[in-house]
Amino acid sequence: MSNVIQLKSAGGFTRMDNDLYEALIGADLSGRELRVALAVHRLTSGYNKDAVKVAALYIAKMMYSDEEKAASERANVSRAINSLIRQRVLFRDGGSRDPITFLPRNEWKIDHKSTVLKTTHCVEKVHATVSKITHIKDINTNLTADAVVAAVASTSEVSESEPEQQGTPEPDQPAQAKADRIPYSRIAEIYNTVCGEKLPKCLKLSTKRKNLIKGCWNLEINGLHPFRKGEFWTAYFTDCLTNKHWTGDNERGWTADIEFLTRQDKVLKVLEAL
Incomplete structure (x- = not known):
């Protein structure tokens, strides 16, 4: 039996601009930020809208099927939205109740990580290169x-x-x-x-x-x-x-x-x- 899943036209499709698609692939976003960005895209382009009014809790419910889990993740989703706005990936002219949309790729200001040296101690000293977290987006989203x-x-x-x-x-x-x-x-x-x-x-x-x-x-x-x-x-x-x-x-x-x-x-x- 083939492992390839056949797409059915009856299921519907969400169109994505190629430039936006490739920009999201190449963007150094955290897992949560990427999922939030995809949710915003689904709620805009998926319904032929330029912008959408959406609460953090609604996006959390899109990300997590478990109601209790979604409720506990609402604050994290809210921070991810604010982080994407600060990095100029998303734009919202106002507060949390105002519409949200994507900005052009050339306006994005994605954060970058920095690295530092850390010395570990066992029987002998070994120098290892580790990543120093510079922004909340880099926290393990699991x-x-x-x-x-x-x-x-x-x-x-x-x-x-x-x-x-x-x-x-x-x-x-x-x-x-x-x-x-x-x-x-x-x-x-x-x-x-x-x-x-x-x-x-x-x-x-x-x-x-x-x-x-x-x-x-x-x-x-x-x-x-x-x-x-x-x-x-x-x-x-x-x-x-x-x-x-x-x-x-x-x-x-x-x-x-x-x-x-x-x-x-x-x-x-x-x-x-x-």
């Missing part, structure tokens, strides 16, 4: 959001962080736990990279700003600490930019800053809206 956040304790983001209290601990005191060391400078750098073109840049980390960042770092949600993952800060600040009022679309021309975005009431407002 992991759930909870599994990604649970892996925080072993990440380089924490191990390279700045301790809250300087100095060497006394001999009779235990070493400071990794979870208590907060990479303030790295978090400010992520904010400036993501929000610097639309919001005021963070030029100095005052005591107040460090205390607000510390509050986010120690924020516990369902037994997890999501802000102890560098990629989560990137996704969070990206989500903040979707709020037009915060980016200056108001009567006063007011814009949010790092202090405003790290207030816990604003953090919870963004997270609960996903």
Whole structure:
């Protein structure tokens, strides 16, 4: 019996522009981002539309047949949509309720990975080349959001962080736990990279700003600490930019800053809206 599946015209077909098809093949997207892009294409070209209004939960249901799984992946799908918008693959003029469509291939700004050297220790030292994650899209998409956040304790983001209290601990005191060391400078750098073109840049980390960042770092949600993952800060600040009022679309021309975005009431407002 042949393994070739015969296509039936009665089943219907979705037409795809050759340039878009080849661009998606060659784009350095994560598995989740590619699936989201294909879902948007199905909902636009598949129904002869240029753009479509679609919720992240609806796309999650297209990706996962299990309702519970789809609900748990909604936030990840929302971040993938925002990531594709930031990389200029998709375009949406407004918030999450506005239509979404593809941009021309020559406008895409796909993120790239960088590599660093890491030394491994066994019987002897061996140099190995590993990939350093530079964006949330590079996380293994087979992991759930909870599994990604649970892996925080072993990440380089924490191990390279700045301790809250300087100095060497006394001999009779235990070493400071990794979870208590907060990479303030790295978090400010992520904010400036993501929000610097639309919001005021963070030029100095005052005591107040460090205390607000510390509050986010120690924020516990369902037994997890999501802000102890560098990629989560990137996704969070990206989500903040979707709020037009915060980016200056108001009567006063007011814009949010790092202090405003790290207030816990604003953090919870963004997270609960996903």
